[in-house]
Amino acid sequence: EVQLVESGGGLVQPGGSLRLSCVASGLDFGREYMSWVRQAPGKGLEWVAKIVPDGSEKYYVDSVEGRFAVSRDNAQNSLSLQMNSLRGDDAAVYYCARETFWRFDWWGQGALVTVSS
Amino acid sequence: QSPLIQPRSVSGSPGQSVTISCTGTSTDVGTYTYVSWYQQFPGKVPKVIIYDVTKRPSGVPDRFSGSKSGNTASLTISGLHLEDEADYYCCSRTGNYATFGGGTKLTVL
Numbered sequence: 167e168v169q170l171v172e173s174g175g176g177l178v179q180p181g182g183s184l185r186l187s188c189v190a191s192g193l194d195f196g197r198e199y200m201s202w203v204r205q206a207p208g209k210g211l212e213w214v215a216k217i218v219p220d221g222s223e224k225y226y227v228d229s230v231e232g233r234f235a236v237s238r239d240n241a242q243n244s245l246s247l248q249m250n251s252l253r254g255d256d257a258a259v260y261y262c263a264r265e266t267f268w269r270f271d272w273w274g275q276g277a278l279v280t281v282s283s
Numbered sequence: 284q285s286p287l288i289q290p291r292s293v294s295g296s297p298g299q300s301v302t303i304s305c306t307g308t309s310t311d312v313g314t315y316t317y318v319s320w321y322q323q324f325p326g327k328v329p330k331v332i333i334y335d336v337t338k339r340p341s342g343v344p345d346r347f348s349g350s351k352s353g354n355t356a357s358l359t360i361s362g363l364h365l366e367d368e369a370d371y372y373c374c375s376r377t378g379n380y381a382t383f384g385g386g387t388k389l390t391v392l
Binding site: 211212228265 | 331
């Protein structure tokens with residue numbers, strides 16, 4: 167069974183940085199497209215970033231472009247999201263998800279990011 | 284990268300049918316067959332219930348069906364059950380990105 171386990175969430179001050187990680191099991195990670203999707207408290211889902219299987223291409227929603235960086239280590243079956251210059255509207259539960267032809271068919275349990283002074 | 288437009292809420296009685304619309308543009312829903320729908324219960328992880336506009340993953344009841352016409356995709360739930368009460372989100376390919384709808388809260392009265 168596929169498992170995606172996020173870690174690294176927490177409380178950070180505005181302008182600060184945080185790095186989320188997601189460890190995958192039960193899938194051929196090095197062949198998978200992976201994405202981060204977030205959900206602000208009481209709000210809807212928002213796709214954040216995507217990385218292709220070999221890590222050569224990365225895509226971001228406009229609001230995080232230049233501040234967030236997605237990366238992966240296929241040898242460790244891990245996905246990361248480095249978040250810099252965090253703002254209040256970045257506060258959310260961040261899910262890592264496997265993406266198969268633009269459908270998100272496996273999700274982690276989520277990592278809560280709180281941005282507050 | 285504007286969200287797809289969904290009604291904020293819909294409601295129905297057990298046994299009835301409801302349809303949730305998802306309106307995009309010619310750059311997303313209107314162009315691609317990569318439209319998916321997600322069901323999310325409070326405090327839980329989203330679950331895909333429809334993908335590629337009309338396909339259902341294994342285990343999803345056939346009461347759930349999807350369709351698309353022009354720039355609008357739709358999710359229809361036939362024969363509503365009380366346990367269908369949840370939030371529903373559409374999602375479409377938008378070039379190299381994915382765009383979600385704002386979500387629809389389904390209340391089963």
